[in-house]
Amino acid sequence: EQRRPEVALRAALGASRAGLVRQLGGESLLLASGAGAIALLVTIAVLPALLALVPEGLPRVESIRTDARVIGFTIILAFITAALAGLSPAFATARTTLASHLRSGTRHATTAGTRRGRRTLVVVQVALAAVVMTGAGLLMLSVVRLEGVGDALGADRLVLVPLSLPPEYGERERRLQFLTSAIERLESTEAIEAATPINVAPFSGTSWGIPVFAAEGQTRERAQQNPSLDLEAVHSNYFATFRVPIVRGRSFTSGDTRDTAAVAIVSEDVAGRTWPGAGPIGKRVKMGAAGSETMPRF
Numbered sequence: 001e002q003r004r005p006e007v008a009l010r011a012a013l014g015a016s017r018a019g020l021v022r023q024l025g026g027e028s029l030l031l032a033s034g035a036g037a038i039a040l041l042v043t044i045a046v047l048p049a050l051l052a053l054v055p056e057g058l059p060r061v062e063s064i065r066t067d068a069r070v071i072g073f074t075i076i077l078a079f080i081t082a083a084l085a086g087l088s089p090a091f092a093t094a095r096t097t098l099a100s101h102l103r104s105g106t107r108h109a110t111t112a113g114t115r116r117g118r119r120t121l122v123v124v125q126v127a128l129a130a131v132v133m134t135g136a137g138l139l140m141l142s143v144v145r146l147e148g149v150g151d152a153l154g155a156d157r158l159v160l161v162p163l164s165l166p167p168e169y170g171e172r173e174r175r176l177q178f179l180t181s182a183i184e185r186l187e188s189t190e191a192i193e194a195a196t197p198i199n200v201a202p203f204s205g206t207s208w209g210i211p212v213f214a215a216e217g218q219t220r221e222r223a224q225q226n227p228s229l230d231l232e233a234v235h236s237n238y239f240a241t242f243r244v245p246i247v248r249g250r251s252f253t254s255g256d257t258r259d260t261a262a263v264a265i266v267s268e269d270v271a272g273r274t275w276p277g278a279g280p281i282g283k284r285v286k287m288g289a290a291g292s293e294t295m296p297r298f
Contacts, residue, residue, distance in 0.1 A: 179235070251265070
């Protein structure tokens with residue numbers, strides 16, 4: 001608004017509208033690029049200190065880094081900012097009447113359209129700030145809850161021992177016999193309350209990801225709305241060892257083998273999302289798209 005008389009004078013002296021738009025747009029792009037470069041430098045300098053504050057064991061911490069995608073996003077955001085902050089006012093200024101600006105000088109009154117535009121911009125800025133603050137608050141709350149999960153599982157009393165069996169234990173039955181014998185010997189030790197073999201350490205961020213699953217009776221469209229699952233194969237005493245209570249149904253037993261009906265256990269969150277208002281007991285799911293007949297029963 002303050003530069004309208006200047007733009008009007010330039011136009012009166014022969015500057016084309018395209019030239020005025022290029023000038024104002026270039027100035028905005030220069031400012032946005034400088035701000036983006038400073039933001040990247042600050043991010044690169046501060047990120048190691050922030051990562052040092054992350055609790056140990058938080059999944060996928062190694063993926064937090066300043067890579068080409070972050071730099072590309074910053075560049076694109078700088079161009080968008082320049083377009084919004086520079087080109088839009090430039091087009092609006094170029095469309096105004098030169099005579100009114102030249103007569104009024106710097107005391108040109110703000111039009112009703114300009115006032116509405118400013119109010120709209122303020123509303124959008126406040127809304128975006130509220131979204132960012134809400135997201136940051138939820139992220140902090142999630143981190144606090146994750147830090148408390150380890151205490152609930154008794155992480156201070158857990159000992160994870162890596163185990164690598166030789167090639168002669170390649171057959172599934174032989175591995176199972178060895179693990180069963182090892183668990184019995186460990187649990188017979190007075191200092192060990194419980195033991196269980198696991199494929200994936202808790203909260204390590206690694207799992208057999210199943211992006212799609214279908215509950216029995218669901219259509220393909222409804223199955224696409226199901227939450228994603230982290231599938232893990234566990235021993236029959238897994239939940240007892242980690243002190244995870246079974247809310248409904250039963251835990252696995254030694255009688256659950258490949259020769260018996262397939263069974264599965266899901267979290268309360270997955271059960272509530274998949275069967276709202278009904279329990280999962282007796283229901284079946286298919287690991288993948290809807291339509292398969294291979295479904296483990298709960």
